[in-house]
Amino acid sequence: MNDLDQLLQSAQAEFAAANTPADLENAKARFLGKSGRVTELMKGLAALTVEKKKSRGAEINQLKQGIESALTARRQQLADAELALQLKAEALDVSLPGRQRGTGGLHPITRAMERIEAIFGSMGFDVADGPEIETDWFSFSALNNPENHPARSMQDTFYVDMKDEGGRWFNLRPHTSPMQIRYAQAHARRYAHQASTPEGMPEIRVIAPGRTYRVDSDATHSPMFHQVEGLWVGENISFKDLKSVYLNFITAFFETDALELRFRPSYFPFTEPSAEIDIMFESGPLKGRWLEVSGAGQVHPQVIRNMGLDPERYIGFAFGSGIDRLAMLRYGVNDLRLFFDGDLRFLSQFK
Template sequence: MEQQLNQLKAEMLQKIEEATNLKALNEVRVAYLGKKGPITDLLKGMGKLSAEERPKMGALVNTVREQVTAELETKAAILEEQAIQAQLAQESIDVTLPGAAMKSGNRHPLTRVIEEIEDLFISMGYEIAEGPEVEKDYYNFEALNLPKDHPARDMQDTFYISEEILLRTQTSPVQARTMEEKQGAAVRIICPGKVFRRDSDDATHSHQFMQIEGLVVGENICMSDLKGTLDVLTKKMFGADREIRLRPSFFPFTEPSVEVDVSCFKCGGSGCNVCKQTGWIEILGSGMVHPNVLAMAGYDPKKVSGFAFGIGVERIAMLKYGVDDIRHFYTNDVRFLSQFERAEG
């Protein structure tokens, strides 16, 4: 039996040496060390040996099995490394070849305008304030001097979720909330955000659009402060040679109220199709904060005053970039959006 075991050992080591892949090596292991293999048969036949021979032969069989197992593990490690290297060689790439160009995106034109305006006002000491798009009727209307029966509400008809909850029609509620939180302290903020109105979707109107409103509240704030601020804004957005004019208007939350026009940047004021031959283009509404709005927010209108203005971001972008249809901003057409990468490049 000992001679038979030595022959098996030599045969197994030879088969292990000849194995060229992991599958062949595993077949060797199963054939010789499996339940039906010759090593198992030898162990089963040990019952026929004498009591003196049985321990000696058992130890010898275990030694051979351990040696063969160790050789199997060593060869398996070698074959695994060879398989990995072969796979790497097969899947290797030439890193000196030019790579596929990955086209990067660029900022949306509305984002460009918002960031440009934010940077300007931050440099002037303003803070950026934000608020909920789903707003209470109180902050959207009542706190801005528009009680429930005020006819001016019809101009801002919007989407109601309940009798007291709606989609905000302007970012002015952020101003009301900020003044309420400040508890009489000075305020200097701009409020960018999305607003909603039940409006016709055409080339110049949308049921959803972006707005930036500004608010300054403090002692001795007057109309000249408002005009100076808006003059800086228009020169930043449309060019240093632009001029503005203020026209009387009406807004429930400001008194007095004014519409702001900028001199036409295409014709310089002589009249063209852009300014409808007037030489001026309307860009925003503004005015001095109404005393009622100040009082409802906890301020004393006899001690403090303020001004506010509201900018339609799409309108500014349309004028700045020469866009003729507001709907282009929301169709996600790459052909349209890619133009602004070149315009800003």
């Protein structure tokens, strides 16, 4: 074995011993660098004769090619090893099932609203929907609640900086009660031709669920909340009918007969007499506690008149219940804000 073969083997051995790209580059410099051993051999050609230069130069070039080939092979090995480590660190378990989009569900307030509509629908009530931005007249005045009336203080809140053609302000409705007037007026116009007939017009029997707005925010109140307004007007509708309808509704909504219903005297400008409706469960975590669920009463004669009807002929009752509160009681939720935080951990329980 000549000296060039030994040099090639020495280079191959050092390259193989290099465990990092930096070590490999240092080994390369010892053989192919400016002061490397192959470079020194090339410099030594100057002292040889022309004939020996040709043969010796060819041998040194062959040696250089062999060293460069060994260097390239080791570089590739180190790169492959580094890639293998990276792939191992970033490995994906392709045996896992793919991530799928979760199935959605109805919001608990929507579920409660649909349940309310179905229950009252079974009792012959229509469902009405109307604007959330109302005139001051529909929100208050038509409901016997004129300007500067003290009963407005809790509701006279969100206003829009504009007026209608009659100079009346617009507001975000504080209740769905304006639908009493809107629906009754449309109903009265539809059956105006029957006003003079013995049978008169058909009874008004309607609920109006929807969003409402007031400046209020705590564990049981929200600036935006949901309310269902109920109205039944005819020629002989009494408090007895109100109690019967609401008792049927509340037992169907909570799916239990094990509850009591009571009426407490109260005041609302749009009803006379007026009452708060309370319920008490006979079992469960709320057993024995009276819980307010609605305001109600006999529709005030002035409101009947504003509907376009004769208060001497037509009478009826109205009630307003908080859908959010009913949902809280039905689902055992103790903080109203959970319904509107958008936390999927909470909402997914109702799918």
